[in-house]
Amino acid sequence: MPTDTRRIRGPEVSQSPSLFQCGPAVVPPSHGARADGRQRDQVDVRPVFVRCGLVSQAKGSAYIEAGDTKLLCSVYGPKETERKDETDMKCGRLTTDMRFAPFSCPERGSWIQGSQSKSFSLMLQESLQPALCLHKYPRSQIEVNVMVLENSGSVQAHAITCASLALADAGIEMYDLVLGCSIRQDGSSYVVDPTYLEENNWSSSEHQGGLTVAFLPSLNQVSGLQSDGEMTEETLSAGIRTCIEGCYKLYPVIQQALVKAVRRAAPPPPES
Amino acid sequence: MATVKVSEAEKVYILHGIRDDLRVDGRSCEDYRHMEVETDVVSNTDGSARVSLGHTAVLVGIKAEIGKPRPLVPDEGYLEFFVDCSANATPEFEGRGGEELGIELSNTLYRVFNNKSSVDLQSLCISAGEHCWVLYVDVLLLQCDGNLYDAISVAIKAALFNTKIPRVHVSSDEEGGKEVELSDDPFDCVRLNVESVPCIVTLCKVGHRHVVDATLQEKACSVASLIIAVTHRGTVTCAKKVGGGSLDPESVFEMTEAGKRVGKALHAPLMKLLQQEESLGKKRQKVGFLG
Secondary structure, eight states: OOOOTTSOOOOTTOOOGGGGOSSOOOOOOSSSSOTTSOOSSSOOOOOEEEEEOOOSSSSEEEEEEETTEEEEEEEEEEEEOSOTTTOOTTSOEEEEEEEEOTTSSSSTTTTOOHHHHHHHHHHHHHHHGGGBOGGGSTTEEEEEEEEEEEOOSOHHHHHHHHHHHHHHHTTOOBSSOOEEEEEEEETTEEEESOOHHHHTOOOSOSSEEEEEEEEETTTTEEEEEEEEEOEEHHHHHHHHHHHHHHHHHHHHHHHHHHHHHHHHHSOOOOOO | OOOOOOOHHHHHHHHHHHHTTOOTTSOOTTOOOOEEEEEOOOTTSSEEEEEEETTEEEEEEEEEEEEOOOTTOTTOOEEEEEEEEOTTTOGGGTTTTTHHHHHHHHHHHHHHTOSSSSSOGGGGEEETTTEEEEEEEEEEEEEOSSOHHHHHHHHHHHHHHHOEEEOEEEEEOTTSOEEEEEOSOTTOEEEOOOTTOOEEEEEEEETTEEEESOOHHHHHTOSEEEEEEEOTTSEEEEEEEESSSOBOHHHHHHHHHHHHHHHHHHHHHHHHHHHHHHHHGGGOOOOTTOO
């Protein structure tokens, strides 16, 4: 894979001890209940903890925890853009950067491969762009930085949710919140909001794959879609419908968190 | 991507035409442009193919090298993709300009081939844990007129069909180590089974309809596109939305269904053409780049 020449990794002489495991790796079962007690074949997302306004230096920020997955997002801007010659004078520009902490995954540094992190950032940008009123910020740049502190599955989906929450916290004008949801298809059954083990389990069944969808609930628009593995087209469509349902389930929680953050930041009503 | 500036009047013209299933060059919404495929164009590679789709021209070269297998899958070989956007295509690609597009295209190719059945990776293993074949698939963009994903995927399929991997056998020497020996006959080689290699179909949403194989002008009128990689059996190995706009869920379902239909129909004529070209052998007329 093309590596990122700007970030210096350590020397490649060390290996993770999990490669030297004696017995076969623990394979999560493909039928019956999931490891954390949730149901398969049902829209059972992990309970989510969100909080806005954690990073004091940033214009807006958000922190999301879903199961063991932890993400932090901060938004800077709108600020004057550096490269004036390329800017479209009529609307602003959104730049995204999604990074993984080296200790976030079971194998150290496995995500610090520049091109893979680029593809996450690109999907984040494509998912957020339709929701922002960029025409209201001409000649400006809005920066979104997502840092994954712990990767325990469906990182892309939660990053999208976290980023749109941080943008709302920063006061950037938006048409709607963008929510993300992902599923993992394994043969004939699917699991919503998979954990790391469920995501990386390559069992021997015919059709398995993962799907991440970014959705704008009030406008009923799909702003991001990414799938890999192999699935039939009917499974893909059913998976998209399931993800949309998952997004609707998450919507009230995110709205609540945003309202709480606005209340906290607003000045108290004057004593009359 | 190389872009063209389209005026408002042109946009309206293209939009209205597509609404009535008539595109600027007379095609219907699901027709491809004239496609030419030729394999074995570069003699230094183990497999190569040239595809020209309208004015888009792509050259793929595959080289097979012996390397160490990945630690997690010791009994499989692997493929490495690299897309180079040459400055020949447009001046925007000069220097590092084409790097971003190249990385995006390679990442999508990794995603498309990231499954068990596209290429039989276990046939690329020489000795488990020590030696395996690594296929370096290098894509060169020569001319850019829209619809890069489709042209690249057809070229990769043709180049993989054309790839001749030399036959090796492993022998153990005196100290017990393994030695890899190439067979003496230069024509003794292994071919790959490319039946399940997927083809990518790009569908651009223009107005309320979608078009297959959009030119640069049509791309400038669309806000979002859907890329879908389909095998000959109709399984989808990758679906991705690109572009800065959003899509209605109903459009997404419509587009995936159309993409699957178009993609599935692409495989049979392509395989027939490749087999026909192969069967001509020495008598084949080489067209090359100036034909």
